[in-house]
C-alpha cells in the first residue's frame with residue numbers, strides 16, 4: 555500500500571487532537587482503528603488527507619466507566635473503546651446487553667480488537683451494528699469542539715450526528731468524545747440480533763435492537779425503544795412500533811404482530827446490490843422483531859422488579 559498521507563500524529567489529549575485538526579484546516583482526518591478509513595482511502599472514497607490524527611492514545615477515550623450523580627447513574631464509553639472491550643465487559647453484558655450483543659458480531663476478532671465504537675458511529679452507516687445497539691439504549695453522544703482557543707464538550711442525542719449514509723454532521727474542528735446511557739435496571743431488558751449473509755464480512759442485511767421496561771403491572775410495556783438498520787438514510791428508530799408496544803395493556807402475540815406492521819409501514823427499505831432486496835428486508839423485519847422483542851421482555855422479567 556502506498557502511503558496516502560504525509561504526517562501521522564498520536565495526541566494524548568482531546569485538546570491536542572483538536573488543535574492539530576484546526577491547524578490543518580480540514581486537510582487532516584481523524585483515525586481510530588482504521589478499519590473503515592483505510593479501506594475508504596484505498597478505494598478512493600475518501601480524499602487523501604495531508605495528515606492523520608490518531609485518537610486511540612487519548613486518555614479517557616479508551617475507557618468504560620460508571621458515573622453516579624444527582625441525576626442518577628450513567629454508563630460512559632469513550633469513543634476510542636474497541637468492540638472487543640465492549641463485548642467482554644461484564645457490567646455491560648448485564649446492563650447494556652443489546653450493545654454487547656451488537657459489538658460481538660462485528661467482523662472477526664482481528665477487526666473487533668481495533669475497530670472502535672466512535673469509528674462505527676462517525677462512519678455513519680444506517681446498518682452499523684454497534685451504532686444500532688447504542689441507539690436502542692437511548693444513548694447520547696459527546697461532541698467536542700475547538701473554538702476560540704478552547705475545547706468545549708457537550709452531550710447531545712446520538713441521532714443528531716447522522717446526516718445521511720456515510721455522512722455525519724461533524725465539522726473539521728470537532729470530534730466525538732464518547733457515549734453515555736442509563737444502565738438497564740430491574741424490570742428492564744434489551745436484545746440485538748441481525749441477519750447476515752453467511753459469506754458476508756461487513757454490514758448485515760438487517761439488524762434490530764430493542765430496549766424495554768415493563769409497565770407497573772408487569773404485563774404491558776412502560777417503555778420500548780426499537781431500532782432497525784438499514785431502514786432509511788440514517789439509523790432508524792421505529793417510533794410507530796414503539797407507540798403500539800407501549801399503548802397495549804399487555805405484551806402478547808397480537809401486539810407483536812401489530813408492532814411489526816407499524817415498523818414495516820414506517821421503514822424506508824431499499825434494495826442493495828450485494829446484500830438483499832427491499833422485499834426480503836420487509837420480511838426480515840418480522841423475523842427479527844419476533845426474535846428480539848420477546849427476548850428483551852424475557853430479560854426484563856428475569857431482572858426482577
Ligand SMILES: Cc1cc2nc3c(=O)[nH]c(=O)nc-3n(C[C@H](O)[C@H](O)[C@H](O)COP(=O)(O)OP(=O)(O)OC[C@H]3O[C@@H](n4cnc5c(N)ncnc54)[C@H](O)[C@@H]3O)c2cc1C
Pocket residue numbers: 583584585586587588589590591592593609633634659660661662665668669670671672673674675676677681682683684724728729730731755756757758
Ligand atoms: C472485515 C471487516 C468487517 C466488518 N464488519 C462489520 C460489521 O459486521 N458490522 C459493522 O457495523 N461494521 C463492520 N465493519 C466496519 C468497521 O469495522 C466499523 O465501522 C468500525 O467500528 C470502524 O471503527 P474504526 O475505529 O476502525 O474507525 P476508523 O476507520 O478509524 O474511522 C472511521 C471514520 O470515523 C472517523 N472517526 C473515528 N473516530 C472518531 C472520533 N472519535 N471522532 C470523530 N470521527 C472519528 C474517522 O475519521 C473515519 O471517518 C467491518 C470492517 C471490516 C474491514
